[in-house]
Amino acid sequence: MTIQTSARSARQGETARVSQATRRIKKPASELWLRNTTVGVIMASLVLLLLIPIGIAFVGSFHDWNPLNGRFDFTGIDNYAELFADPTFWRASSNTLVFGILAIAGRVLLGLAIAYALFSKLSRWRTFFRTIFYLPTVMPLVAVAFLWTLMYNPQFGAINTLFGLDVNWLFDQRFSLLAIVIMTIWKDFGFAVILFLAGLYAIPEDVLEAASVDGASAWRTFWHIILPLLRPMLFFIVITSMIGYLQAFVQVLVMTNGGPGTSTQLISFMIYDQAFVKYNFGYASAIAFILLIITALLTAASWRMNQSALDAPRRRRFTHRSKEKTS
């Protein structure tokens, strides 16, 4: 053991010396070429495809901007003022809130329940089930939205047939948003299953063993031990879902086109609608900027959460392993 470690440290010393030596020598031309080209191309694409467009969008949000008749007139903060007085915007905001809360709750609860069931020693065919639950997540969203439009069809749709209902899901103001929420949960819960499972497997076994030795019931173990340990993962899923659902619009575009009335208007769909149906580019840019600010705040929060989500299990795994070595 000691011989091995000393040999290893000697080797490490050697490579450290070598790498110091190579670093002192001028970097080879091929390295400089590769590095400069790569950094140059990345910077150019950042500037051309992101920075300049964001600048244009920011300036455009203070203009009456219509690409069809070429209008681009400065109007100050009119777009923002109009936005806050627009009932559709407030309806879209409250719809986005309801949609987000329900979809996140469904995704998290279903994801957690199923991940815990798969984690349990009682479950069989784990790989098979994991494959099945993750399936909708990797299917193309436009096609899935079409599939669900057919599922909700009042004449022949599988949902009414299966449950013996007579509901016109997508054309009834009471159900249209709920219908989109259900489809979104179905599409997305599998991702939460995979993440929660990863979180569960990161919990060291001796913690769970200790709980069972102490005679804790399954429910108490879950509530007082597992759930607190999963909390960072839970926050991570909630915040990334929030960001994702703030940008959701394809399911609305395909399934209801914002209707009936304004019952399924979401903020991102409203941007699409204002920009590429009504061609109010300035107005759409103003909404987009507000959305960008909300998303930036949530992302900043999510990175912080993610950091702690990572640190916690890693630290635990590390102490777990070092314990194994000493024993």
Place this chain on the structure above:
Amino acid sequence: MKVRVFALNAGLLLVGGIVVLPFFWMILSAFKSNSEILSFDQSFLPREWTLENFVSIQTKLDFFRLFFNSVFLSVTITALSVYTSLVGGFVFAKYTFRGRGALFAVILSTMMITWAVVIIPRYTIFRSIGLTDSYASIIIPAVISAFGIFMMRQSMDAIPDEILEAARIDGASEWFIFHRIVAPMSVNAISALSIFQFLWVWEDYLWPYLMISSEEKQVLAVGLTTFRGQYGTDYGGLFAATTLAIVPVLVVYILFQRRFIAGAASAALKG
């Protein structure tokens, strides 16, 4: 104990059934005639199997053309962007230079920029320089992927520097080190990224819808909405077209499901 095992697995099976049922229903309905789909007496299996829906969507909108356009674009963009991500990841993981940390932070922060802010100016720019209705307009914005560079850097960080230094001492060029040593060691990250990238191009709707105007260049995701706009009551055709858009991804997923799932967990966990 036995009862609990049964209850738990029955519950899982039920949710699994809810997940796969729409797919089976869609595929089977694609083989039903329109009159059977609309009949009062619904059945899960087609009473009479027919291919007429596939024939009709083909004659109405040339769906196989759209299908191959989507395959072409997805494969091209995936190949290009995975390669640029590899190079970018390599440079950020293995070279030290001034401003590396700052530039990488900027690349990371671009991932949170919403599509809605960028798409209007991009549309205006691409129109004014006359790039519309060409595949260049679809490919150019997708070639460099912040997510890809990030993912590759994370994976290449794990490759020990000693291997590279040893190769350099043996006289290997950086080009050789990248292509023959580092890239082959990143196979897992490459396959995970390829799968995601392929899916993102395959399901992208808005950008091709805005850029591509000629029918023979259109992609499948947009073709679906065009088809519904023109033949809204041809439900059999809709089932067949949707099946055509989903089943290839389904097959790829079943073949590579292990990598898909590992990729999903790592993409989220490595943040």
